[in-house]
Amino acid sequence: MTSTKIIRADRPKIYYKDFTLLHSIPGATKRLNIRAIVQNGADLHITGSIHILPQARNSDSFLDIRVLILDEKSRADIRPQLEIQTSDVKASHAATISPVDPEQIFYLQARGLNYAQAQKLIVAGFLSHA
Amino acid sequence: MSRFAPISSSTLTPSPDYPLGHSDQVDYEFRSTAGLTEHTVRQISTFKNEPPWMLNIRLSALAEFNHMPTPKWGGDLSRIDFAKIHYYLKPSQQSVGDWDKVDSRIKKTFDKIGVPQAEREMLAGVKAQFDSEVIYSSLKSFLAKKGVIFLGMDEGLRQYPDLVRQYFGKLVPSADNKLAALNTAVWSGGSFVYIPPNTQVDLPLQAYFRINSPAAGQFERTLIIAEEGSRVHYVEGCSAPAYSDGSLHAAVVEIFVKKGATVQYTTVQNWYKNVYNLVTKRARVEEEGHMRWVDGNLGSRLTMKYPSCFLTGRKATGETLSLALAGSHQHQDTGAKMYHLAPETSSQILAKSVSFAGGRTSYRGMVQINPAAAGCRSKVVCDALILDPRSRSDTYPTNKVLNSTSTVEHEAIVSRVGEDQLFYLMSRGLTEHQSETLIVNGFLSPIIKQIPLEYAVEMNRLVDLEMEGSVG
Amino acid sequence: MSLIISHLTVQVESKILLSNISFELKKGETVGLMGPNGSGKSSLALTLMGHPRYQITSGGIYLDRKDISKLPPDQRAKLGLFLGFQNPSALPGVNVRQLITSTHKSALSIKRQAQKLAKNLFLEQESTNRSLNLDFSGGEKKKMEVLQMDLLNPRYAILDEIDSGLDLDALRLISSSIKKSSAGILVITHYPRLLKLLSPNRILILKSGTIVKFASSDIISQLEKSGYSHI
Numbered sequence: 001m002t003s004t005k006i007i008r009a010d011r012p013k014i015y016y017k018d019f020t021l022l023h024s025i026p027g028a029t030k031r032l033n034i035r036a037i038v039q040n041g042a043d044l045h046i047t048g049s050i051h052i053l054p055q056a057r058n059s060d061s062f063l064d065i066r067v068l069i070l071d072e073k074s075r076a077d078i079r080p081q082l083e084i085q086t087s088d089v090k091a092s093h094a095a096t097i098s099p100v101d102p103e104q105i106f107y108l109q110a111r112g113l114n115y116a117q118a119q120k121l122i123v124a125g126f127l128s129h130a
Numbered sequence: 131m132s133r134f135a136p137i138s139s140s141t142l143t144p145s146p147d148y149p150l151g152h153s154d155q156v157d158y159e160f161r162s163t164a165g166l167t168e169h170t171v172r173q174i175s176t177f178k179n180e181p182p183w184m185l186n187i188r189l190s191a192l193a194e195f196n197h198m199p200t201p202k203w204g205g206d207l208s209r210i211d212f213a214k215i216h217y218y219l220k221p222s223q224q225s226v227g228d229w230d231k232v233d234s235r236i237k238k239t240f241d242k243i244g245v246p247q248a249e250r251e252m253l254a255g256v257k258a259q260f261d262s263e264v265i266y267s268s269l270k271s272f273l274a275k276k277g278v279i280f281l282g283m284d285e286g287l288r289q290y291p292d293l294v295r296q297y298f299g300k301l302v303p304s305a306d307n308k309l310a311a312l313n314t315a316v317w318s319g320g321s322f323v324y325i326p327p328n329t330q331v332d333l334p335l336q337a338y339f340r341i342n343s344p345a346a347g348q349f350e351r352t353l354i355i356a357e358e359g360s361r362v363h364y365v366e367g368c369s370a371p372a373y374s375d376g377s378l379h380a381a382v383v384e385i386f387v388k389k390g391a392t393v394q395y396t397t398v399q400n401w402y403k404n405v406y407n408l409v410t411k412r413a414r415v416e417e418e419g420h421m422r423w424v425d426g427n428l429g430s431r432l433t434m435k436y437p438s439c440f441l442t443g444r445k446a447t448g449e450t451l452s453l454a455l456a457g458s459h460q461h462q463d464t465g466a467k468m469y470h471l472a473p474e475t476s477s478q479i480l481a482k483s484v485s486f487a488g489g490r491t492s493y494r495g496m497v498q499i500n501p502a503a504a505g506c507r508s509k510v511v512c513d514a515l516i517l518d519p520r521s522r523s524d525t526y527p528t529n530k531v532l533n534s535t536s537t538v539e540h541e542a543i544v545s546r547v548g549e550d551q552l553f554y555l556m557s558r559g560l561t562e563h564q565s566e567t568l569i570v571n572g573f574l575s576p577i578i579k580q581i582p583l584e585y586a587v588e589m590n591r592l593v594d595l596e597m598e599g600s601v602g
Numbered sequence: 603m604s605l606i607i608s609h610l611t612v613q614v615e616s617k618i619l620l621s622n623i624s625f626e627l628k629k630g631e632t633v634g635l636m637g638p639n640g641s642g643k644s645s646l647a648l649t650l651m652g653h654p655r656y657q658i659t660s661g662g663i664y665l666d667r668k669d670i671s672k673l674p675p676d677q678r679a680k681l682g683l684f685l686g687f688q689n690p691s692a693l694p695g696v697n698v699r700q701l702i703t704s705t706h707k708s709a710l711s712i713k714r715q716a717q718k719l720a721k722n723l724f725l726e727q728e729s730t731n732r733s734l735n736l737d738f739s740g741g742e743k744k745k746m747e748v749l750q751m752d753l754l755n756p757r758y759a760i761l762d763e764i765d766s767g768l769d770l771d772a773l774r775l776i777s778s779s780i781k782k783s784s785a786g787i788l789v790i791t792h793y794p795r796l797l798k799l800l801s802p803n804r805i806l807i808l809k810s811g812t813i814v815k816f817a818s819s820d821i822i823s824q825l826e827k828s829g830y831s832h833i
Contacts, residue, residue, distance in 0.1 A: 054519065069531060071534055074534060077529070078529045079529070087518050089546070090545060092542060092543040095527075095539075096538070096540070097529055097531045097536075098537040098539075099535055099537070553653055554693075556652075557651050557678075557679055557685050558676075558679055558750065564676075568701065571695070
């Protein structure tokens with residue numbers, strides 16, 4: 001079971017988003033991809049948890065959180081958590097918070113896009129590529 | 131290397147056998163009554179002949195301690211009864227125990243890791259001191275030539291009060307957390323290290339060599355000052371299982387890494403399984419300074435320790451390599467914190483843990499990049515091995531980025547030893563236990579590589595032994 | 603002195619993978635085992651080495667007259683059995699020397715030997731220091747299996763698709779290692795190339811879990827021309 005969540009935090013307020021992948025029965029495979037952009041003074045708080053209970057043997061769980069911070073006033077507080085109570089599992093998570101890659105911007109500018117257009121294209125690609 | 135059961139008599143006269151012969155030093159055998167009172171704190175300060183400003187620091191810390199609640203996060207601290215603890219203990223100069231009565235598990239470990247007999251007795255609390263006078267004197271003259279100060283903290287305060295006053299409590303104030311307040315009120319022992327500008331100390335400084343304060347550090351306070359362009363590697367702890375009479379250890383380590391200086395602080399901790407090991411370790415790193423914490427946690431009933439770096443100068447770097455092993459009835463709640471307060475700073479955290487036989491490891495970490503800290507990078511990797519279904523592993527990281535020019539990457543993987551990996555090694559003739567141990571040591575090897583060789587070899591053998599027992 | 607497989611039937615969960623397999627591998631001889639994909643060749647290799655997932659429901663395995671069918675893999679290895687894996691496990695933080703040294707006393711002589719063998723196999727010197735099979739190419743992994751066989755000097759070796767991922771030069775190097783060995787070697791493959799270099803005494807053909815033919819090396823050219831369907 002794979003799902004993707006898109007978050008657009010684009011207003012100057014605090015956003016709280018909580019996600020949990022709970023494994024309470026054996027043998028389940030769960031994948032959650034979260035893609036977020038933060039701009040216009042937004043303050044994004046994400047807590048993403050994978051929780052595997054003792055009886056949930058043979059679980060396979062992956063959580064991937066990627067956040068792009070687009071301007072100076074915006075910020076992110078990201079907490080990926082794991083609570084694993086049995087050994088027969090594969091569980092991992094990854095979280096990346098970064099600005100837009102200036103190399104990518106330059107590449108697009110070299111193709112004739114201005115900064116705003118370049119950023120828009122990159123962001124669209126970021127949000128759709130899960 | 132001097133962790134052992136401090137059992138003392140209750141006389142208040144100086145012992146005639148005190149071997150150090152430092153003529154300006156007066157030490158008494160003393161054991162305070164149980165419980166933490168103003169009276170106890172005053173007694174401690176008086177016995178150490180401290181300047182009034184240190185007494186004041188202790189007293190206001192005591193007030194903070196009484197004010198603050200016991201933390202409810204992290205491990206379970208509910209069983210600690212602060213009223214029952216003796217807060218000041220001085221080791222006796224005579225033999226205080228019987229080798230035959232020492233726990234056979236401890237003896238077996240000494241055997242396994244090859245600790246010489248004389249050291250075994252010291253470590254097991256049988257003999258109060260061992261004679262390292264010869265080693266210590268030559269080390270002292272070697273360091274004195276370079277202008278390096280390396281003393282016990284008590285001695286450091288006595289000989290260099292102004293220097294200590296300048297730095298003591300500036301990184302970890304007593305109000306920081308309850309255990310820091312406790313330590314500030316009753317601290318005793320620990321190390322005072324000062325490295326002058328542009329001085330490199332190539333030999334790792336070990337707490338082992340602090341002959342003049344061999345007391346078991348329940349509430350050790352360590353202060354390390356590395357001036358501009360200097361370099362030092364400090365090693366603390368001992369991988370032999372260290373018995374302790376006192377069941378609460380609340381230490382504080384403050385490290386000041388000045389411009390362009392490099393400091394590594396390595397700890398190998400293997401406290402016996404009755405000990406609560408709650409430590410605050412913090413470094414401030416100035417421009418282009420480098421700080422590296424290598425933190426090996428094998429023992430104790432509960433360890434809560436998160437070596438931290440405050441990166442206050444441009445291009446400063448901080449690194450924490452954390453290793454945790456939790457067996458039966460153990461909880462290692464460990465990790466690291468990195469605060470980026472200046473631009474172009476970078477940090478790295480590598481945490482590896484193994485839980486087995488019902489043990490629990492928890493990674494707790496913080497990476498924060500402040501608004502003014504432009505262009506910073508941080509990478510966190512935490513990997514956990516859980517060896518059996520009774521055991522547990524958690525990860526609780528926080529990643530806060532407060533500007534738009536920095537990158538933080540974090541990844542965590544929890545896994546077990548694969549059946550295929552075990553089969554592969556067994557097909558080469560290793561028993562199942564040997565295979566599992568080899569895999570666990572391989573898993574931990576990126577961190578063990580950063581520990582001085584003698585300790586690293588002991589660590590590998592210890593991992594082997596810890597896993598063999600798998601009993602509480 | 604031989605490895606005798608006698609009327610072996612093997613299942614995984616409730617599925618039968620091998621039926622009534624019987625053959626003998628003498629010390630010093632080279633026997634080829636061929637068959638189409640899914641015929642059970644790897645299952646046989648893993649069963650002989652004692653992989654816990656494979657259950658022997660009847661028959662036995664005898665190494666130099668000793669029944670090893672109930673022994674764990676490490677004890678079979680100590681008796682002189684070696685398996686070159688089709689998919690060798692990656693072992694982070696463990697290099698090949700540490701692995702071999704766990705069961706052998708002299709670390710220094712292992713180190714020297716390993717370096718020499720690596721050189722002969724045209725493996726980079728560094729490979730004996732790196733985490734075994736982690737980010738190794740297919741060919742490097744197979745060479746590492748052969749290197750371990752040379753270090754461990756077994757009585758009987760089963761090589762499961764040791765030739766996959768190897769170019770012609772590597773194939774020649776491995777084939778000369780195999781020829782030099784005094785062990786009884788079972789070479790499992792579905793490509794004729796390696797077997798042509800080795801000229802085995804016999805070839806066994808496995809199809810759907812049973813041995814359908816015992817042949818001499820002549821069968822190799824027939825297989826090259828018309829595959830397994832005519833057998």
